[in-house]
Every structure is written in C-alpha cells, then in structure tokens.
Amino acid sequence: MPELPEVETSRRGIAPWLEGMRVENVVVRERRLRWPVPAEIDRLLPGEIIHSIRRRAKYLLFDTDAGILLLHLGMSGSVRIIDHSEPAAKHDHVDIVIEDGKALRFRDPRRFGSMLWTNDVGKHPLLRDLGPEPLGEEFDGDYLWQAARGRRISIKQFIMNGAVVVGVGNIYASESLFLAGIHPLRRADRVAMPRMQLLATSIRSVLQQAIEAGGTTLRDYYGGDGEPGYFRQQLEVYAREGEPCRRCKSPIAAVVLGQRSTFYCKRCQR
DNA sequence: ACTTTAGCCTGTCGGC
DNA sequence: TGCCGACAGGCTAAAG
Numbered sequence: 396m397p398e399l400p401e402v403e404t405s406r407r408g409i410a411p412w413l414e415g416m417r418v419e420n421v422v423v424r425e426r427r428l429r430w431p432v433p434a435e436i437d438r439l440l441p442g443e444i445i446h447s448i449r450r451r452a453k454y455l456l457f458d459t460d461a462g463i464l465l466l467h468l469g470m471s472g473s474v475r476i477i478d479h480s481e482p483a484a485k486h487d488h489v490d491i492v493i494e495d496g497k498a499l500r501f502r503d504p505r506r507f508g509s510m511l512w513t514n515d516v517g518k519h520p521l522l523r524d525l526g527p528e529p530l531g532e533e534f535d536g537d538y539l540w541q542a543a544r545g546r547r548i549s550i551k552q553f554i555m556n557g558a559v560v561v562g563v564g565n566i567y568a569s570e571s572l573f574l575a576g577i578h579p580l581r582r583a584d585r586v587a588m589p590r591m592q593l594l595a596t597s598i599r600s601v602l603q604q605a606i607e608a609g610g611t612t613l614r615d616y617y618g619g620d621g622e623p624g625y626f627r628q629q630l631e632v633y634a635r636e637g638e639p640c641r642r643c644k645s646p647i648a649a650v651v652l653g654q655r656s657t658f659y660c661k662r663c664q665r
Numbered sequence: 666a667c668t669t670t671a672g673c674c675t676g677t678c679g680g681c
Numbered sequence: 682t683g684c685c686g687a688c689a690g691g692c693t694a695a696a697g
Binding site for chain 1: 669674
Binding site for chain 3: 564
C-alpha cells in the first residue's frame with residue numbers, strides 16, 4: 396500500500412528511464428479509475444518531452460511543456476518500466492510509451508488510483524489545500540503544535556490528515572506514534588509541545604528510513620525497479636498485534652480508529 | 666470550522 | 682472444493 400516512501404521509491408525507480416524522453420503514444424485501456432482518465436492525457440501527451448518527475452504528497456508529477464500529468468497510486472497502484480511488446484495483463488490500465496520502445500505501465504487492481512491532467516499544480520483542487528511535506532523545511536514540532544490548537548480528533552487521525560501534513564498513511568502513523576511514545580487515541584490538542592517536537596522528528600525519521608529501505612512491502616507493493624521494499628522488518632508495531640513490543644516486551648495492541656487498523660504499545664505509549 | 670461517515674474496488678483469507 | 686462475507690485501505694464528498 397503506497398505511502399510516501401513507496402511513492403518516492405517508485406519515482407526514483409522510473410525517473411532515470413523517463414526524464415528527457417519523448418512520449419510516443421499513450422494507451423488507455425481503462426478510464427474508470429478513482430476519477431475518469433481525462434482525454435487530454437492521450438491527446439496532449441504524445442510528442443511531449445517528460446522534463447522531470449517530481450513528487451508532491453503521494454502524487455507523482457510528470458512535467459511537460461503541454462501540462463502536468465498527475466499520477467496517484469491509490470492503494471493498489473504500481474508503475475514499472477517494460478518493453479512495450481510485453482503483453483498487458485489484467486489491471487494494466489495505462490501505458491505511456493516512449494521513443495525507445497520502453498513504456499511506463501500503470502497497474503491498479505482496485506482502481507483507487509488516479510491519473511489526471513493540470514496546467515497549474517498550485518491551483519489543482521486535489522493539491523491546492525495540502526499541508527507541508529514532512530521532509531520539507533517548514534514541517535516541525537512548532538508547526539504541528541500550532542496546527543493542533545482546537546483540534547479534538549485523535550492525534551493519529553490528525554497526522555493522517557493531508558491538510559495537516561502529507562504523506563503519513565496508516566502504517567507510518569502507527570510507527571511514528573510509537574517512536575514518539577504517544578498513544579494514538581490521545582486528543583491532538585492534548586499533546587504537549589515537547590512530545591509534539593518528538594513526534595515531528597519521529598515522522599521525519601521513520602519516513603526517511605523507509606525510503607532508504609525502498610518502502611514497505613506488505614502484500615503486493617513493488618517499487619519502480621520491480622524490487623519489494625524492505626522496511627517491513629523494521630516495523631515496530633504495525634501488523635504486530637499480540638507480538639511482544641521490542642522495547643518493553645508487552646503485547647502490541649490493536650484498535651480500529653476511523654475505520655483504520657491501529658497498532659500501539661499500551662505500556663510505551665501514553 | 667471541525668468531525669464523522671459512506672463509498673469507491675478487487676484480491677485474499679478464514680469459516681463452513 | 683467452493684462459496685461467501687469480511688477485510689484491506691487513500692482520499693474525497695457529503696452529511697452531521
């Protein structure tokens with residue numbers, strides 16, 4: 396399930412193959428993703444050069460002179476570079492074929508992903524209200540603490556809200572709260588400043604380490620280079636219900652919070 | 666303004 | 682062996 400580290404790993408896997416290359420054509424086999432794939436993509440992209448591939452939140456941005464392709468992997472989406480002669484499998488919804496016969500192939504069994512087109516990332520409704528990048532300059536404990544004033548929701552739901560900070564999904568929310576020693580159900584406005592500082596640091600370090608491990612492969616995630624992610628073996632609490640906490644040995648607990656499974660240590664997190 | 670809930674979708678898994 | 686319901690989850694829109 397792609398969160399920020401998996402999206403970043405995908406970006407790094409495909410960028411060397413695509414940046415500076417000209418798009419030859421685009422094959423859309425299935426338009427019914429999270430939102431319909433707009434016709435601009437197959438109409439405007441052919442002939443364009445992909446200047447760069449950036450990431451904003453969990454979106455990949457493909458920069459061209461005609462506009463910007465937005466790609467979101469949803470929760471079952473993946474991208475990889477293939478020879479375009481390779482036959483498409485079920486759920487291979489879009490190919491972006493480049494001049495050397497290679498292609499970017501987008502697969503997404505659950506179709507929660509999206510492929511969109513924009514001319515201004517800053518004004519696009521899906522991107523315009525997003526909070527800061529967790530690995531960027533403006534994200535720190537002071538910011539988090541200030542943003543939490545008057546917020547009565549749980550701290551876990553708070554940090555998973557993209558308007559607060561982007562890229563923190565279900566796995567890394569549980570992990571960073573463990574590292575910061577904060578109970579996931581604690582009200583956001585009742586996390587004191589020192590622990591908010593620790594939380595910001597924990598979010599940054601867990602995401603950074605996951606990127607370095609190539610992301611977390613739980614079931615079917617593979618990076619742009621076809622390799623699974625190796626962060627799973629470093630998970631402290633996620634999907635470890637009943638197993639001993641690595642810090643205090645007491646069993647890891649699980650609760651459902653906002654329809655999301657949530658894992659934590661009752662002893663280490665308050 | 667904030668919070669909660671429903672819904673999108675299919676592969677996988679446990680139970681019978 | 683096969684059927685079936687539950688579950689997984691990022692994110693938005695709508696409802697509260």
